[in-house]
Amino acid sequence: MAGLSGHVNFCECLQERRNMAEVQEAQHTHEPVGFVRRYIFSTDHKVIGIQYLLTAMFVAVVAGLLAMLIRLQLAWPDAKWPLLEKIFPVGMEGGVMNPDFYLALVTMHGTLMVFFVISFALVSGIGNYIIPLQIGARDMAFPFLNMLSYWVGLLATLVMFASFFVEGGAAGSGWTAYPPLSAVPEASPGSGMGQTLWLLGMALFIVSFTMGGLNYFATVVNLRTKGMSMMRLPMTIWCLFIAAILGLLAFPPLTAAAILLLFDRHGGTSFFLPAGLFFGDKLLPHAGGTPLLWQHLFWFLGHPEVYILLLPALGIAFDVLPPFIRKPIFGYRMSIYSLGAVGALSMVVWGHHMFVSGMSPYLGEFFSIGTMIITIPSAIIGLNLLASLWGAKIRFTTAMLFALAVISLFGAGGFGGIFLGTATADIFLHDTYFVVGHFHFMIAGVTLFGLFAGIYYWFPKMFGRMMNERWGKLHFWFTLIGYYIVFFGMHFQGFGGMPRRYYSFAKYEYLQGMQGMNVFISICAFFMAAAQFVFLANFFWSLWKGPKAERNPWQATTLEWMAPSPPPHGNWGDVQPVVHRWPYEYSLPGAPADFTPQTVSPAEAKVTW
């Protein structure tokens, strides 16, 4: 507090702190009563976190099924599916997929997965749940804002879903919504009402996400418990903290862009529309704008967004490893510096999405050099994860398996990124399946595996029950192997020059060799999707029938495991925990057990730092 507002004198500040403590005391003693206040319009960070997780799970099922329809079309472009016509009478008229419907599927799959599944589950869900628990707070800094953030987020989700049911169908201009395709209703059926709802949904989502980001920042800065210095924070918190800052800096330009695009669509302005646009037999009255402006604004968010999602997943991997290797992670400080560097650099490399967009080629080379710099801190993070295993005593739980897979996927995805970040190589690979494969390793793969690691790891804390390990491992193997076949395969299809967002490849002779691979990838994708139902069944079955979890089932050291499972309202009962050491105090020589929680005093076991 004092550090943030220098003009407030010290006494006032102390008084403020005391008041804040009283407010918090009051909060935890006055537990909300009644179902609605407790579980629906709750201000408790744990309930909000779980609400986000469940919402994301539901959206994931929908967005996952959209992906299956995409794969169905790509594998068998000429087949008829009379059954599907019953579900989608317009999009699958006559049992054959309509190309506009295909583009709506591609657009909505991407949008929903990036913003309404991974952002919701990983940043908002796990973040809300775990931040106060890992820093020893009773709740987030602004609990009401937190509740508002969820409900605005849900509204955004509903607006997105609604776009499927309007005339012309959902938006079909890709998750990047490049104008003029997304700006001119004549350009595509999906650019009618569907695109308007898409833009409104995005704007609402950003409002929600910004409220969350403010909350994370304020909570980590102000509400850390006694002894929890910044250099004693678990990696998950560091990553969420950096992600929150990135989100606060990068999202506003997209909000502006979305609103400007709405003006172009409905107000007759020309921010993104130049003179001379000709559709059908009509010259449009716009003049003066440029479509490149949108691309800059979109990727100014779009690139940091990758890291907003990626960093928390890496943080989770850093936190899930130690209990199952029984030793500290390698290079805690270097990892934090590297994460900070990745975060800072991620703000200035957005142009590598635009090497062949018509942007100045000189600028392109600047972005190429910058993007290559980002590989350095990224490689350090990867090495530190890998080197943590040296000298370990590994125990294979499902959470651990997913965390190990994060290391592998981060490597595979990161190396693919070097291809795309090199401007010259990108001339050929841009907008091919190489890109699709690459970002499914990073923004989808690392994040998804990190998310699963987090869910399997924290489920006992969240619900007081254990998940089934046998089912969990089955889920892991199908997901891992499926993932590698599907998305590695796409990298090679990209080398073959196969363009993305194609409804069918039948027109092109040079792509004829790819069809067998498309069928194989689709079949593997179906298996992988089926395995996710194993996870859902495990999740919901364990919720009620899983064996009861102890307070600290993994024998871990971080603060959340000191609270009961599940933690009560206010988390800590009467006394907030006090921290005496860094979060990874495993196998400490001379300590009574091979794990020494952060709350153990220096008198009981010596402190590393």
Place this chain on the structure above:
Amino acid sequence: METRTGSERWLLPLVLWLLPVVVVALGFKRWLPPLASEHGAGIDRMLYYLMFTVGGLFVVGHLVLGYFIWRFSRTKRVTHRLTSPKVERRWSLSLIILMTLVAEGGVFIISLPVWGKLYADPPPADAVSIEITAEQFAWNIRYPGLDGKFGRTDPQLLSLNNPVGLDENDPAARDDLLLLNVIYLPVNRPVHIRLRSKDVLHSFFLPHHRVKQDAVPGMTISIWFVPTKIGTYELACAELCGFGHFQMKGILRVVSPEEFEQWIQEEPSYF
């Protein structure tokens, strides 16, 4: 806490070791479409450089990861707890050097010269000039005709019968040639393309020539390349442009210089 037995201790290393084997086996297959342009050799050189170096890092990384998991799932106690900050810094430093060499080295030594030749240098003087105007979902190809000058165009003149808005009253426009979805080029002579679009974004993609450039309405973007092989090639659209994106196909015919001269003499002009 459960015991440490289980199939993961051999299965996971096995899968992690199998991955690089599969990737290397697939990597040696010929994926890139057969090369047919001059600068494309530079792009391919960059791609192969990355396949070897970055692919090598992937292989080594996964062999190490698999080995660590195999080895340290058999140990009974933690054998190595903490490293000194000095050692951590040293590892980081060695990675900084390695990645700088591999990634920035590739950019500066291989990538930049190719990029510079394509974009910093003007198209050679003997280049064939053509203008390509993309629309939903076709390519309009315009040759300046025998006078070597492109006639004036104006968006106000656009109509279904005048797809690029050519001005009939401009003498230079009288002999302009206009083709739909077919490009004729002489072999081994540079071609200078003025790329335009009249509705949404498109992307001019010649996979065999390693050419890709977005067509942006409101902009005229210059690119050039040299086709080096006689033959018929496919032109694809690589930027989402609507429901017909997947069938916005064109044909590039690279012919001998004599055949090209003959064709350009015989092809009727637009007006």
